[in-house]
Amino acid sequence: MSTNTPQALKLNRLLQLCSANLPVGGFSFSQGLEYAVENDWVTNVDTTQSWIELNLSVALAQTDLAVLKRLYSALIEGQEEQFNHWNELILASRESYELHMADVAMGKALVRLLNQLDNLPTDKQQVLLQIQDMSFVSAFAIAAFTFDLDLLSAQSGYCWTYIDNQVAAATKIVPLGQTQAQNLLYDLSEKVEAVVSAANLVADDEIGASLPHLAMASAWHENQYTRLFRS
DSSP states (O other), X not given: OOOOSOHHHHHHHHHHHHOTTSXXXXXGOOTTHHHHHHXXXXXXXXXXXXXXXXXXXXXXXXXXXXXXXXHHHHHHHTOHHHHHHHHHHHHHTOOSHHHHXXXXXXXXXXXXXXXXXXXXXXXXXXXXXXXXXXXXXXXXXXXXXXXXXXXXXXXXXXXXXXXXXXXXXXXXXXXXXXXXXXHHHHHHHTTHHHHHHHHTTOOGGGOOOOOHHHHHHHHHHTTOSSOSSOO
């Protein structure tokens, strides 16, 4: 990867990629949290933290972040076939229709944005950007790589995107106060380094994790009587 991009610019690119203003629609999905609140699994700040932290340390570490590492390697080495393999694996790992739909919808939105950014050099990734069903993880990898970010920054940023979206959702539906939300962001972000380190030790045949409550909450959310978030 290039080392010519100034560090300050890299930081700003990372902030742009992880911003809640990024038009990928992450704010419209609760990733199962809305049903968990409806079913009284998540009722306050402590149970909210437990829900997000478990998903972060198991689902993201064992699947998303581990695959993100391999997608990055494929981009560095120019291995399109390997990139496709890991993109298909991450999509196959989604345990409900809703989780799969959210992943593909956000992936397509990010690809559309990358193609529309005027001064972003995506020529080398055009073949990959034509993938019909692109996971958000895969699109995120392409964006971070094109922004000249290192893998650790990309993985940390991906964690922040997940934490920020989940806390924002919890603020609306648990509900939480703004100060409680900020305390959650502060505490959960301290877990990121350990989560990323664990993810980078996952072997190929260890990728994947099952969280039955998350899968069930997401599946049942599809038929929930009233919903604030997309299904």
